[in-house]
Amino acid sequence: MYEGTKAAGRSIGDVGAARGVAVFDVGVDGQDANVTQAQLCLVVSQARRLRQVSWCVMVVVVSNDPAFLTAFANWSLNGRLLVWSTRLLVVTRLPRLDLEALLVSHWTFSMMNTLVINTETSASDKRYSMLVHLPYSLDGARVLQVASWTPTSGLRYHPPPTLFPEKYTNYLNLSLRCLMEDEGLWHRGEEMSRPGVLGVVWRSRGLRSPAVGGTLSGAGCGVGLRRGLSGGSSQEPAVVRRARCFYGATINVTVLTYEPYWRESIEGNTTRYSGTDYNQLDAVAQALNFTFRVLPSRSWIEVTDQVQIRKSFMATVIYAVIAEELERWDLTFAFDQTAVRFVMATPVITPSWLSFYYPLSGQVWICVLACTLTVCFTLVKITRRKTWQTRHGVLSTGAVVMESVGILLGQGLYGRLSTSHSNHILVGIWLFFGVVLGTAYRASLIASLTLPRLPPRPETVEELVKVVDRVTIRSFSGSFKKFFLNSKSSAYRELGSMLVGGDVMDGLNAALEMKSAHLSDPLNLQLIISRNFAKLDGTSPLYIGREKLLQLSIAWPVPHDAPYTPQIDKCLRIITQAGLYEQWKKETLEAAARESRMKQREEIKQQGQDGVEHSQTNFRSLSIIHIQGPLLLLLVGITLGSVAFVVERLLVSKPHPSSTPGPMRLTLD
Template identity: 90%
Template sequence: MKLSGPQAMAQILAEYESGQSGSRSRWDLTFPYDQTAAKFAMATPVITPSWLSFYYPLSGQVWIGVLACTLTVCFTLVKITRRKTWQTRHGVLSTGSVVLESVGTLLGQGLYGRLSTSQSNHILVGTWLFFGVVVGTAYRASLIASLTLPRLPPRPETVEELVKVVDRVTIRSFDGSYKKFFLNSESSAYRELGSMLVGEDVMDGLNAALKMKSAHISSPLNLQLITYRNFSKLDGTSSLYLGKENLLQVSIAWPVPHDAPYTPQIDKWLRIISQAGLYEQWKKETLEAAASESRMKQREEIKQQGQDGAEHSQTNFRSLSIIHMQGPLMLLLVSITLGSVAFVVERLLVSEPHPSPSPGPTRLTFD
């Protein structure tokens, strides 16, 4: 079977590392010109729709504190308005009216002037208004931030986290030495990772990572190049990401025939290139060129789709969608449903008073 360049090199290095078939007597390695690591790539987590979008700006403790303060203020105002000496011109207010006044001021609504005019009421209402301004401002600012810059779900970054969330891990079929290395590791996480490894092409492995619980292992440069060229978006984001942890650190060298006369010259030039930072500069320029080429390609595709497609692609990620607003909409729907049920129950249980017949005209008699 005819092997490609990378496959042939991988086979030579595998034979050299294992020492089989007298490979060490036939092959040497040049000066290691670079240090690289194996990383895994996975699908970037997306924000799942949730009806609790209006709840996230404040923590659970803050919500409990606000609820406790609201109940305390409502109870105190009810007690104040029930005292005869502190009643308003409207008489004794019902508990529902006091709750509407308290919650309305917390939500930024004005007072209706139906509360008591006593000094104790003024102090309590003034403090409550100040509390409502602080809490309302903090909530609105946090809500805007959570809607426009949402927090992404947690994503695996280490080997321990990776093996817990994936069902399989793909790797190039000619990188079989990685599987052997992981299976012989003293770490249980690496042994579990080795048992999940499946040989597959890079593009097939990355496409599988987008469709199922899978990840792909390769060198960072290779993964970044393919991601920029095939999985990047116009706004600079990508549907794939690279884990932070290095699975293993390896040195890169070229295999050469044993005792080749040109090996010292190759080592000399590789040292010069490595020490001058030319290889690192080449990697940087290669990634930048791949990213720029991908953006230009996407812009050309948008131009072919027409002006409407361009405007949509530029503003789609800036506008709020139904996912952001489904929390308040669901709350409104539930409130309307409860109000309708309460209205029907009141109509069924409370009968309307029938108007009494008006007395007839009084006839005046004179003796």
């Protein structure tokens, strides 16, 4: 890939007939910059297709124009041209300072597997320097010369003996090379054959020299150092830690508080972090030897946006593995599983005048009514017979019914019924039935009044979409809406149409105030509810639905084709297989529950005597809502009795036609 200039053409030569080589010419001379950018975008797209279908690809870019190289670096990132296994060779003729500035300022040249061949010509000598940029070393980022070529001496390697060194693995020879250059013991092209050179380097850094036998050449420095570490020096762990992957550098990460995975607390001027994902990041940082700095983010969208533009190396909080999200970033090894469930306000009890009806089922009430009618009919027949008449004479039907119902309610048995043996047997059985039924009814009535039965609450997605008007979810999870809308289930599609972004606390408060629900993972919901909404008795106005809407894997977002992702994946895999993440999750939840209990105890202590009186009188007293059923029944009875009384008075006050006296006649004898 080269710019269409004569200088670049002379550099690249005629390779059009070579097999296995694709040559792309991007015109620069006499063309508008926008046209060049469009051509470069098309070329990168075609080259990426070639890279995807090929087993091993090396991309060669030839240009002497810094603007062209800058454009290529940007478009190669946007077009995802390079991965770590794809080697990039840049051939140019730029001043050394300008070249180093170019390498440092672009991700493609500094972080990826890039080698630069720079032509350094003079009147008497022609020399080619081969340079790589090491983003991490013992002394920070630096440009390192790995080889050189001259017409007289040919190609000469500089340790390490490779043109494309690994930048993110434990290569100690690179570290030794940097140490030697700093101490003035490295001279390009000369062998380090003096005994004791390695010891001088180690002692200059305050380390004890390991036992190294024989002489060390420049190419064998890394081998000698590894032999020294195997000799058992007491300083081995320090050197190994300093020589690992990131060499103690500080990397940027983005994250927001999402308990129990990540929690941020400020103590004075110090910010402290905790949570399962923080513990995991701390373990990875120790393994790969880096420290991290949390970049400020105002929203979850900004958290991932900074990863996407490579300002942040990764977002160190759980993200669901969803195909739609992979268009914006890559994900690390999936180290855990989680579910998506909904939380809603617990349904409240609506007042009902049928509160006295609830203790018994409808079938029981029908059986009681049938038994009462049967007993009343039988007693009426017994008392109507002249053989068994009592001293009160023949009782009316109303009096017998009142006696029977009074016995059932425990308010009857005035001795006005017949004294026959059959009547005694029937009344005794009726008394026993009334005692059993009355005791059971009173116990159930007290239970239903003090501990009422809650109305049914939604537990599935089908029930959820019928009772809510909207559903909130974390603002970064816009892909969930697309997933639900594209689902084959009508309930999920309706759920997707209700889905809006929002914070967890805002979603939970909205669930209490309106017909709304919030979606999140159960651990986060349990922790926030217990910490912010739980009462002293352990109850909460919110509940978590039983159905799992989704079962997802979780990972950390990283930039597309980040070269350090395999090292992070290896650490995450070891942590997961050892069960550390599950243990951290358990410890975090236990600590949160313990903290919540201590907070509640402190609140009770601060309340003092008021808290004691509250705890002593913390029972549910009956209100007008509980007994409105009997009150309404009494009101209906009083109303009917009043109506009957008025009707009777009207009938009594109206004279009967047959009983009206005629005109008085006076007769005189």
